[in-house]
Amino acid sequence: MNVPLRRVATVVLVMFLALMVSTTYIQFVQADSLNNDPRNVRQIYQEYGNFRGPIVVAGESVALSTPIDDPYGYQRSYTNGPLYGHVTGFFSIVNGTKEIERTENEFLNGQASTLWIDRLQGLITGKKPQGASVELTIDPAAQQAAYDALGDQRGAVVAIEPTTGKILALVSKPSYDPNLLATHDTKAAREAYTSLINADDDPLVNRAISGNTYPPGSTFKLVTAAAALESGQYTPETVIPAPDEYPYANSTQTMKNFGGARCSPTGEQTLADAMRISCNTAFADLGVTLGGDAMRDQAEDFGFDSKLSIPMTVTPSHFPDAEVTDDAGQLARASIGQGDVRVTPLQMAMVSAAIANGGKQMTPYTVATVRGADLDVVQQNEPSLLRTSVSPTVASQLTSMMISVVEGGSGKAAKIDGVQVAGKTGTAEHQSGAAPHAWFTGFAPAENPQVAVAVIVENGGDSGNEATGGAVAAPIAKAVMEAVLNK
Template identity: 60%
Template sequence: MNTPLRRLATVMLVMFLVLMGSATSVQYLQAESLNTDSRNVRTLYREYGNARGPIVVADDSVAQSVKVDDPFGYQREYSDGDLYSAVTGFYSIVHGSTQLEHAANDQLTGRSDQLFFSRVRDLITGRKPEGAAVETTILPAAQQAARDGLGDQQGAVVAIEPSTGRILALVSTPGFDPNDLASHTSSEANAAYAELAAADGNPLRSNATLETYPPGSTFKLVTAAAALESGQYDEESELPAPVRLDLPQTSATIGNFGGGGCGSDPITLANALRVSCNTSFAQLGMDLGDDALREQAERFGFDDASLTIPMAVAESRFPADPNAPQTAQSAIGQFDVQATPLQMAMVSAAIANGGKLMRPYVVDSVRAANLSVVSETQPELLSTAVSPGTAAQLTDMMLGVVESGSGTAAQISGVQVAGKTGTAQTSDGAAPHAWFTSFAPADDPQVAVAVIVEHGGALGSEATGGQVAAPIARAVIQAVLGS
């Protein structure tokens, strides 16, 4: 072979190797990213061409795929879409997916490793592939009570079973109808999405898990826990309770709700929680120090960016390095303290469970198309938030809040309800948020609930957590206990 031919053969060989390498890269190394690329229409046709598994609430499919006569094959259909929108999210050919539709996508499409044997069986038998059913922990009666309680007000409700972490209710208002986004007509899906994106209250984003708020006086549970855990305080420890507290390093002061006193000065820790005395807890926070408050908050789940249920959850935060006045504000749930409604339900759930915080979850089990259970969520300890002794003292103090304090609207005949109200200041000129977090029955806790009504709801600036949020929590508790 002469030199020109050898050179040509070498060039051809190199080109062949480059071509093979490129094909290998596309077909193997880049396969996953190309398959998941929203611009890949073939992926959409493949996903929609198979029946996506249902999302199930108490044996009823609240999201399912139905056969349609178009190139996609199946279309997502939601029953009670608005009621369960914070749980299911949406599944759209144009805008992707959110909430469980996104977090459990591999199970719903059947691509999960958990369903390997089901895929093999389908391959051998020639059966058309189907996604798995995702069975949730949601209790319909609790979900409905929460939605009815919020009504037209913007806010959220989360209810948790303290002993397991099972989420019994997850409601965000305003909600939305996922059916509008499931349309196979791009113009219709785009119009629905644009309308929702521009709507008041950001209905596409779950207030229950993805929005954080100043928790206000509900955070006093964390401050009280830090005090009790320090060993320097108990329920009967006396705290100063001035009408106004002068803050160090500044001319600013902290006052109590309505500008009055707290009934006595000094006041016991239990009574300070019962009447939600700002000045007592602000001073207590400065005495304990920001490190003690932060450590206690983190044991309840704050500052954990990794939490999922399995949907993504916004990180609840305690400020990194507050000075003394900022620590005082933080101790009463203001300054830069931020919490999701899920987080404040977790605080109550941990106290109810003797100090043990269970990891919250909304997926109970996953079933293959042949109804065999391929995975089941097992309760998991997330942290030990407080000792059993501290949990018992906090329970007694929270009972006082509902029996004769700021949370009497949560009372249920024949049931001991433990709770804490909160009225959280937001921006200047805006009405405060109304909070309530609680659990019941106190002697055998079955449910922990957190409620937020943004900007006081219908009562606006006249609202308190006890007036607005506590009755909603009561209705959810009754729904759980009556089921």
């Protein structure tokens, strides 16, 4: 072979090798990134051209796909969209996915590894793959009750079955209609998303589990009381200091009780009484006496500063680090749920659920079952123990104290006829000049708990500066608990 031919052959060989390498790289290394690239119109058509499985609540589809005569093939729609919007999320051509639509996408679109038999059958029969159905733990009566009771107020409600961890209700207000984002009119979908993103009241933020966390106010006194009881140095009948004012260390400022009230004419009272009337100064002194490490350990035993998904990602709740609580004044504020303590409503529902379940905190979850196109179960989520928060004895003591809050203290508005309710109210300061957040957390029936709940109403809701957790949040919790108990 002469030199020119050898050169040509070499060039051709190099070109073939380059083609093979580039093809292999694209098909195997870049495949996932290219498939998931939002500019990949082919991927969008493929996603929408296959039947997407429904999201189901109590046997009814709250998110479903129906055939439509357009290039996409199927239209995703949401029945009662605003009611379930912060659970289902949305599946949008231009705006992506959110919540269950995102976390369970591989099941819903039929691409999960556990659905390989369905895909194999599709290859053999020539039928397009079908997505699996995702069945949720949500109780529609509890969800509706939470949604209605919260009304037009900003806030969130979470309800949990204490013995299993099933999430029975998850409502965030304001809500939104996922149908506006799922439309195939891309211009309208973009405009709807832009409007929601720019709205002052942040309707896309799931206040129940993410976004900006909140100071829990006096609902956190459950954690402080638990730390005291777990130490072995206190019982509910232990007499503790309850001064009219608590002096901050190294400061001329003092902490006062709500409304400047006096907790006790003697300046001291039992731990149970301090809980019943929610005495700030008593719990501030108690937390400082216990120390930052004990308080932090107990908060962590309830799940603070831990990652969690349900399967939607939950923002961790937070108890301040040692460099903060080494300051006695900061620790005093943290011990009554103020200062740098931050929580999600889910976290406070988990605190109550752990107490209700004898101290055992179950893993919260929203997906009960995943079924293939033939309705065979491909995934079944079972209850699992997440952690032990307190001993059974301490859980029983806390339950008795919470019962007294509802029967003779600040939580009377959560009373249910014929049912013993355990609860704790909270009124949390969060910004100078702003109305306080109103809180309630609790469970019922106290002797055989079926539901634990947490409610927050931002800025006091309709009551504004006059709001208290007992007046504003407790009636909402009552409505949700009644909905579960009256099934």
